[in-house]
Amino acid sequence: xxxxxxxxxxxxxxxxxxxxxxxxIERLSTRLGLTKGSFYHHFKGMAGFRTDLLAHYEDEHTxxxxxxxxxxxxxxxxxxxxxxxxxxxxxxASDGLEIxxxxxxxxxxxxxxxxxxxxRVRVDYLESLVRGLAPAERDPGPAARxxxxxxxxxxxxxxxMPAEExxxxxLLALRSVERDEGSxxxxxxx
Numbered sequence: 001x002x003x004x005x006x007x008x009x010x011x012x013x014x015x016x017x018x019x020x021x022x023x024x025i026e027r028l029s030t031r032l033g034l035t036k037g038s039f040y041h042h043f044k045g046m047a048g049f050r051t052d053l054l055a056h057y058e059d060e061h062t063x064x065x066x067x068x069x070x071x072x073x074x075x076x077x078x079x080x081x082x083x084x085x086x087x088x089x090x091x092x093a094s095d096g097l098e099i100x101x102x103x104x105x106x107x108x109x110x111x112x113x114x115x116x117x118x119x120r121v122r123v124d125y126l127e128s129l130v131r132g133l134a135p136a137e138r139d140p141g142p143a144a145r146x147x148x149x150x151x152x153x154x155x156x157x158x159x160x161m162p163a164e165e166x167x168x169x170x171l172l173a174l175r176s177v178e179r180d181e182g183s184x185x186x187x188x189x190x
Contacts, residue, residue, distance in 0.1 A: 016096040020104040076132025
């Protein structure tokens with residue numbers, strides 16, 4: 001018998017490969033080699049599955065990253081570094097999923113609400129990290145949004161951008177934030 005998590009992980013794979021219309025009980029059951037009864041053991045129909053799938057996506061592809069980055073220590077720089085590593089480690093698997101989630105959000109109100117929340121949580125977390133790298137008087141919003149837009153934009157490229165190339169771009173962006181901060185400090189000391 002497959003666990004609820006097994007069903008949800010298979011759902012994310014199907015979503016990533018073929019989009020939300022491909023999420024059917026029959027397709028899930030066939031891919032897991034299980035009966036539809038096993039599906040109904042865990043979910044109250046397809047609507048319940050989709051709701052649980054959205055929550056699972058948020059937990060695994062947002063909340064888990066934030067929790068893991070927070071364990072990197074007190075310093076914002078360490079958290080940024082850890083978050084970058086986590087995102088790049090999962091890049092190959094998450095690119096298709098992120099695109100599929102955004103496509104689903106264009107067609108479904110529940111998915112749209114989830115995507116808006118996920119985007120807000122991710123940008124807010126990046127703002128908190130940038131705030132830790134910059135002085136209190138500096139607005140961390142633009143730098144945080146830049147970092148997030150790099151991630152979202154990189155997922156749209158065909159063929160996908162290799163993780164190492166994306167790492168270089170992130171490090172360039174982070175250096176520009178730090179360089180901007182350094183020039184602000186020098187300007188105050190003159």
